[in-house]
Amino acid sequence: MGLFRKKSQPIPYHGDLKTPLLSFGRDVFRLDDAVRGVLVTGGTGSGKTSGSARALAMAYLKAGMGGVVMCAKSDEAENWRAYAKAAGREADIIEINEQAERRFNFLDYAQATLGQTFEGNLLSVIDTITEAATASSGQGDGENRFFRDNAREMVSHVLPLLIAVYGRLTVRDIVAFIDSAPTSQAMVADETWQAESFAARTIAAASLLMDSDPDLEIHGEYWLTRFADWSDKTRSSVVSTFTSTVYPFLTGKLRDLFCTHTNVLPEMSHSGAIILLNLPVKKFGAMGEVSQKIFKFLWQVATEARQPEGTKRRPKPLRPVFIFADECQFFTTERDDEFFSTARSARACGVYLTQDLPSFYSRLTKGGEHGADALIGKFQTRIMHGNVDKTTNAAAAEMIGQITKQQASQQQNINRNLGEGGAYQPHDVAQSDNSGKGMGVSTTLSTYRDYAIPPDYFTNQLRNGTKANRYKVDAIIVTAGRTWKHSRANFIKAAFDQRL
Template sequence: MQDIIYLLICFGGVFLLTQVFGKKRNAVVRTAGGILDRVLIWWSDKDPLTVRDLLNGGIAIFGRTGSGKTSSSGKCLARGIVGLPGTGGLILAAKPEDIDDWKAIFAEAGRSRDLLVFGGTDLRCNFLDYIRQMGWDAREMAKMLMVIGEGLNSNDSKGGEDSDFWEKQQFRMIYFACLTVQLAYGKVSATNLQKFVSGAARTAAQVGDAAWSKTFHPETIRLALNNVKTQRDKHDLEQATEYNLRELPALADRTRSSIETGVFGILHVYCTGAVHDLVSTTTNCSPDDTLRGKFILVNLAPSDTGDLGLFVGGGFKYLTQRLILKRKAEGNDPPHVIWADEAQTRVTSYDSHYLAQCRSHRGCMIYLSQSIHSYYSALGGEKGKHQADALLTNFAAGKVFHALGDVQTAEWAAGMIGKSLQTFVGGSMAPQEEPWGELMGNSKYTGSYSQHYEQILQPNTFLNGLRTGGEENGLICDCIVIRSGKAFASGDNWLLTYFSQK
């Protein structure tokens, strides 16, 4: 009897393991080791992706258009993240139809109430008021606007040899405007910023003009001077006043116009249309909600809304990143995820800085894009290329490659897998010296072999042969996953696997 009970227990254990590691390879699995050891998805039957793994920066997914990256591995990963109770984050929509896909994922997880849709609803978030309420200063406001400006491509000199100079000059103009307006009125609005910058004196003679002295710009400076309460504010305002009343009017027209082009490009978008309504009026939704188990879906796809989607999404992303880096995560605090499909439309120079530090704050990012070139072109110039490389390096949880469309990304992927010592066999046939030997089939074969390091996978592997889903492939999408610092069960740093589009 005892033997029968023992066999039943063993059979039950085997059956349970089969269910967990076999049929449910992409299900969220509970473990006894706390939230960090929870399994989100399975790369293979023997290779789980845990929360601890995900928090190594996050995951970058690559694949040409139609490769299935969004509908297979992306969808599976989204289900795993949303299926983990308590998770929160920011989702930046890439296509108008994304909202339906995300609603289905949240409904499947029983978390429909945890999805806050920003755009096309009554949700609002005043970015500048949010920064002020968080206790951040005028420099933080200026930094946010500059990062948003990267996404808008408002800097015409972006990527040029002198791009750093123009970026610093634009930052100074915005910073001094934010500082002066905040001291004058106790808060900063986009409309007041635009009025202050556009109303600045054009010449030294105008500064002394009686009519100009009654306009918004000098009046704001006078109010700020009257409201100074600390030595720091007094010192900073003196710098701002010197800049606006002496340095700026003395600039050459061409130099000043180059600076103002980028600044007005940002402020014009901020102060007009739906952008003003959504992020410059009131606040009933903010990045704080993402720390309360909510996901904010910015339902403003740039392909459909243009600068509106770029501005609102860029602002939300930067503010969320800053919030997470100030978060003190501990215990069983759930992970925080920033998700962006068509990530090349959302990437900024701040992303690499964020990924380098977010792990200890339990933050991570999921970026989906076609190629490394999409990141290079988005950030621009040689400096942007290095920023893109730094960003992609920190997606240490895994880089997923579906069928690619360009050789350079394929070579980059093959290079990350590395090389191995391989043996190559060769030989040659020497000509016969006598006709009799040739007639009898006597050969003079000389064998040879050599060893050298060769790429484990050739770039062609990433370009051809990977299934891309659809009915003809049984809704299966192949991919190659590469990660560093932690080998797969095979002992390699790469894994050929697949995901279903179901």
Template sequence: MGIFDKLISSDNSNDPNKKLDKVLYEVPGTDTDITWADAVEGTLILGATGSGKSSGPAKHIAMAMLKQGFGFCVLCAKKDEKQRWIKYAEKAGRSEDIILFDKDNGLQFNFLSYEMNRSGDGSGDVFNASNMLVNLNEQIRILQSGSAQSDEKFWDNSLRRLISRTISLLKFSNQDINIYNIRKVIADSLTNEDIKLYSHIKSQASSQKNIPEQQKKEAQENLAAMVDGNYFVELLEICDTLPLTENLSTTLQYWRNEFATLSEKTRSIIIESALGIIEPFLVDGILKNQFSKGLSTDLMPENIIKNKKIIIVDFSVKEFGFSGIIATAIYKIAFQSAMERRDISTEEDPKPVAFFVDEYQNFCYPAMDSLFQATARSSWIATVYISQNLNGIIQVMGSSNAMARTKSLLSNMNLKYFASNSDYDTNRWASDMIGEHWVSTDNFSYDENAEIKNKSQRSERRRKVEIDDFTTLKTGRTANKFIVETVVFKAGKLWGEHKENYALASFKQK
């Protein structure tokens, strides 16, 4: 049975949603439980570097999810993350579930081949495959410039059409859909004058009219030379032998009558844009070796659901730089798309899938992440985003309504942990979210002998957690007896015996 087959496990529960009430862990110091249902509503952990956010709340959550058999997708940003997760899995008795995707293990993930060959509705859809490549380009642009540059819609649409029609041509010709072949098609595509010449030679080579035999022979030789020396022409020749369907006709129409007839400047810009996306996959490195061809079945995102695997994507930013970000983004896009297709009703023993992203600001794709998180609960995806502060995420949200877009995304991360932080905007946002309460204050007036003359009492609104309180939280290590403090908040949940809407949690690093 392949990993794309119907997901079957061991339990025969008729109502899987009842499992969401299961306790995942207790938040230490609060006497309050977090359930599976809480987890699949998203978790956000913010804290300054050295605040203990990874070794405190993140570790506590990870161990709970590992021990309860969740599948995992872990995106590594730092060099030591891989080893940390290997230790976590070993401690939880899950070592055999680890699938490590790094530069040394030989695994490959051709994301285009995956999208064309996966199971389920939409598999093999050319638009979906081209969309993955265009989405990747969009994320690269955002991370490079901090802006989605929405004013370039003409060029974006033209680029999308070119990639889509390129993949269609490869598919009709029964060619492997990979970066190399996409590049060859685009680079070898014919101009309007070339198309006219090709059509003329082809017409003479196959003509049934009474033309000189030598002229016909020369045309056949010229056509053979064109086919032999031009990959694009080779595919056109293959397509000419196929039944002319509507989709094939549309594809050939694009190449012969639309793209070929564009002005030289417009055509060059679109081609350069496409080749610019492809270029990182053609030079020696992780993108060429592990993402341009080959598809290891172990890396199928569906494997995380079916077999509860722990896929650790380890192309750390610190080690691989921008190539590491692109590599991780490729798998992130494929994973999120696969999880959105998940149908809990087809699984007999469903469990949430954990999605852990430390240094989230490096992997943020605003449009896709917002949509993904809005529906993550129905797919049982327990997202955990970890970052330093609000401004780091705002920076990659683009220039248009960046603050509003950030807050919209993070508002769907319902469970929030705030560790020690010196960032004023983050601390104020957290304090505002937790809100205010009525506080009674005594007012005294004194006579000339400094004795109380009058006493009055009044009530006023004050913050439940002051902005500067977040700067005093314990950050672990020896000085704090390895205790990491966080303020925890979740709308709709009351904490501790006083039933407040927040609590002070204390996590042990050791």
């Protein structure tokens, strides 16, 4: 596709929800499944990346999707370059990396595109920053809430002042304002502070505009009273955690990448671009996490807002787009819940991977496990690889549910296991066959309820690839509301090949 495709030629894609993407024997995973989200779990080395995620990535690329790839590990971008090459989509890769050839000024972008929803959404960007800061700080939920609510309030009073006075927002100005804001009433009254401080000069300039925008008075008052009167301890903890998270955006590569000009837009993925956010968390730490979360947030907003092309009578189906997040616990945000609730109509296909539920819970700040469970519930397809984590395995067994199994005495086990379906006895019954024919052997059958897939099945019955397993990776797949043809049950055991 790359060499001979003219730049202006659109990348073909499949937009029909019935489009088959993957098949498992007689069962087909279609675009309609993809837009309802996939969550992949499995212990380290169980084959998530090289098995199911790779198969999904290849299928999505071959269907012409664009999308965004979150990078937790350093080899993620390399994997995707290989997938794109194998799918003939190499030319569509756009990489945001430390070379900073591709740049994205997120405040300019937000201001230019969010229109009426700008302030609310921009605050959500700021929330993303503070959320990431608190997620990596290990603070408890109560402390987090307190810090974030106050940081949000603080920033909500600086943005309108800066926009009104300067017409443009920069990270430098936000930080300069907060750093020079008054920390006591004595300072508010101090003439030197009034003359020299950036905050004081901004508030003074804003006061001249109050006739046309009376709200500016409320914002100015906040700094001169509430903020100035805070206890030093509270103020410094709120301010320092916020500013220390955004300081890195003021210098070096992060400034080049996110605070200069813009030559990559989230919307490019809507035309088929595969945007790799190659600032891996394992290498760049919290800043890799924060900057990817900011891009992701704005991508989600842009993706929800897009409208079908074509005429009103004959709209062209939207190009499906994906968001892939391996080690997704680094990238989940409160916004995900809302995004994935409407992802189907936005034709957005989420694929999130995590090792186990405790890792997933550990990084979500709001609502703890409850919030995490609500988010997990948004992914209608669950792909579960081998795992030794008890919580994850117990939850998987519980989700798949119980069936009636049969057991014969004399240890003749005739269990119908692995959900092969069939006519199970509806009641617990003990039957005897005393017909006296033949050798006169009597067999006692008893039936009992048990998990269709017991928790320990995940610890020792699923292959994890490598040569020893002939490159096969197994997983149990469950899709909400679906009975699989192959198993006649609500789950299927699928094998993925690591060598596509």
